Amino acid sequence: MDSCRITRVVLLIITFLSLFVSLSESNQFCDAGIGYGESTCTVASTSPSKILIKGGTVVNAHYQEVADVYIEDGVIVAVQKNIVVGDGVKIIDATGKYVMPGGIDPHTHLAMEFMGTETIDDFFSGQAAALAGGTTMHIDFVIPVKGSLSAGFEAYVKKAERAAMDYGFHMAITKWDETVSREMEIMVKEKGINSFKFFLAYKGSLMISDELLLEGFKKCKSLGALPMVHAENGDAVFEGQKRMIELGVTGPEGHALSRPPALEGEATSRAIRLAGFVNTPLYVVHVMSIDAMEEIAKARKSGQKVIGEPVVSGLVLNDTVLWDPDFQTAAKFVMSPPIRAPGHGKALQAALSTGVLQLVGTDHCTFNSTQKALGIDDFRKIPNGVNGLEERMHLVWDTMVVSGQISVTDFVRVTSTDCARIFNIYPRKGAILVGSDADIIILNPNSSFHISSNSHHSRSDTNVYEGRKGKGKVEVTIAGGEIVWENDELKAVPGSGKYIKMPPFNYLYDGIEKADADYLSSLQAPVIRSVRTA
Numbered sequence: 001m002d003s004c005r006i007t008r009v010v011l012l013i014i015t016f017l018s019l020f021v022s023l024s025e026s027n028q029f030c031d032a033g034i035g036y037g038e039s040t041c042t043v044a045s046t047s048p049s050k051i052l053i054k055g056g057t058v059v060n061a062h063y064q065e066v067a068d069v070y071i072e073d074g075v076i077v078a079v080q081k082n083i084v085v086g087d088g089v090k091i092i093d094a095t096g097k098y099v100m101p102g103g104i105d106p107h108t109h110l111a112m113e114f115m116g117t118e119t120i121d122d123f124f125s126g127q128a129a130a131l132a133g134g135t136t137m138h139i140d141f142v143i144p145v146k147g148s149l150s151a152g153f154e155a156y157v158k159k160a161e162r163a164a165m166d167y168g169f170h171m172a173i174t175k176w177d178e179t180v181s182r183e184m185e186i187m188v189k190e191k192g193i194n195s196f197k198f199f200l201a202y203k204g205s206l207m208i209s210d211e212l213l214l215e216g217f218k219k220c221k222s223l224g225a226l227p228m229v230h231a232e233n234g235d236a237v238f239e240g241q242k243r244m245i246e247l248g249v250t251g252p253e254g255h256a257l258s259r260p261p262a263l264e265g266e267a268t269s270r271a272i273r274l275a276g277f278v279n280t281p282l283y284v285v286h287v288m289s290i291d292a293m294e295e296i297a298k299a300r301k302s303g304q305k306v307i308g309e310p311v312v313s314g315l316v317l318n319d320t321v322l323w324d325p326d327f328q329t330a331a332k333f334v335m336s337p338p339i340r341a342p343g344h345g346k347a348l349q350a351a352l353s354t355g356v357l358q359l360v361g362t363d364h365c366t367f368n369s370t371q372k373a374l375g376i377d378d379f380r381k382i383p384n385g386v387n388g389l390e391e392r393m394h395l396v397w398d399t400m401v402v403s404g405q406i407s408v409t410d411f412v413r414v415t416s417t418d419c420a421r422i423f424n425i426y427p428r429k430g431a432i433l434v435g436s437d438a439d440i441i442i443l444n445p446n447s448s449f450h451i452s453s454n455s456h457h458s459r460s461d462t463n464v465y466e467g468r469k470g471k472g473k474v475e476v477t478i479a480g481g482e483i484v485w486e487n488d489e490l491k492a493v494p495g496s497g498k499y500i501k502m503p504p505f506n507y508l509y510d511g512i513e514k515a516d517a518d519y520l521s522s523l524q525a526p527v528i529r530s531v532r533t534a
């Protein structure tokens with residue numbers, strides 16, 4: 001075993017032991033309603049629930065079986081047939097239903113300051129929406145404050161004070177100097193961050209250079225952290241935007257036209273090749289096009305450690321909506337990289353079903369119609385982002401499982417387990433195993449869902465999936481051992497969510513040292529040359 005692997009195994013054991021650390025003491029229960037964050041709260045009983053889920057099909061990423069699941073103090077205590085319990089235990093009959101790990105969304109932006117405004121969903125309303133849709137943990141992107149990682153981290157700790165479910169952080173890197181390099185170390189070794197995002201787009205704000213990307217890759221590798229990229233060529237996007245404005249295209253369709261798939265393909269290829277050059281694993285966020293997906297497929301086929309994350313919007317929507325004559329209708333779909341032409345989504349679904357892409361995120365980054373209207377005269381000013389936290393599980397189930405493209409076990413893998421593995425918190429999260437956190441959903445395959453901004457829990461007044469209906473419904477969500485969603489009623493508890501520290505050196509780091517050693521020994525350099533004498 002190389003030293004990375006030993007470190008990983010030790011950290012996994014520590015993570016697993018920490019399962020037995022007690023739950024948060026907060027016990028406020030809040031009523032559901034529109035504008036969920038504004039709901040009133042009352043103090044409820046103090047003891048964590050004992051729950052027995054009876055007779056369901058328990059699904060993990062590697063197997064499924066009919067079994068009972070018993071939960072106590074926020075932890076799964078038993079998974080077996082015919083569990084018998086005494087009084088004081090809440091019993092849920094799950095016969096004919098699936099009992100699965102709560103979803104983990106690897107990609108969200110809650111309370112994010114972006115493009116001159118701030119996302120309408122904060123850590124409470126975004127998480128309330130997530131819980132109603134069967135997601136029990138998410139990983140949000142900390143944006144540094146004036147380049148400072150520590151200031152950014154502190155700001156996000158504050159933003160997350162009203163968290164109603166567990167969450168972790170990625171960190172964006174927006175500039176480079178010795179301080180940033182040192183702070184990355186602190187983030188990994190002390191703050192529980194094991195992934196850093198580099199934006200190759202958003203010229204003039206978040207975008208970084210290839211030089212910075214290389215420095216960042218090297219630093220991530222030395223820390224065992226996972227570099228992530230937003231892969232679009234920001235210089236070319238800037239040029240594309242100018243071109244559209246010169247052509248008089250100022251509406252939302254200009255957004256799609258200014259940043260075509262080729263620019264995503266180019267940046268994805270560049271990031272992959274530079275990651276290969278440094279010999280570091282790489283995670284490509286929001287893969288939206290065939291062009292980017294094919295670069296990932298090629299790299300993975302050659303043995304490179306690249307993870308590709310499609311997002312729900314990219315899987316199920318297409319860009320025709322950006323041509324809608326009504327500005328508000330079109331603008332709500334503006335996100336980056338853009339939602340693509342018909343055909344891309346289907347290809348991304350196929351890539352997900354064959355393992356070319358690994359896990360599904362949302363890139364939940366919501367702005368209401370008033371905020372989207374900032375770009376009424378110029379698509380470049382429309383805040384980029386769409387919703388998805390509440391809808392992801394249902395849409396992936398309907399699009400991928402009901403259609404027969406993936407199995408139920410694969411559903412668990414792409415919505416939960418692989419995220420937990422990649423960010424090194426498995427099996428605490430992403431599994432229904434004895435000792436795992438009691439983050440569990442019960443999905444009824446014979447029921448159905450219907451998406452509408454009239455009933456969703458996000459604070460946004462619009463929903464990009466408005467009117468969608470499908471088979472399969474999350475009927476119960478249990479987060480941290482408490483029932484938070486049942487009978488269409490939400491009981492999210494502000495302050496009950498825990499920050500989940502994520503250790504470095506995930507499984508992708510296995511073999512990296514060996515590859516470096518092989519590379520060095522393959523160089524046949526420096527050549528020792530004899531000094532010529534005259």
Ligand code: URP
Nearest residue numbers: 230335336363365384385
């Ligand atoms: O449009 C998007 N994706 N907004 C959020 C920021 C990002 O690029 O992830």
Ligand code: ZN
Nearest residue numbers: 230285286336
């Ligand atoms: Zn991005």
Ligand code: ZN
Nearest residue numbers: 107108109363
């Ligand atoms: Zn994002």
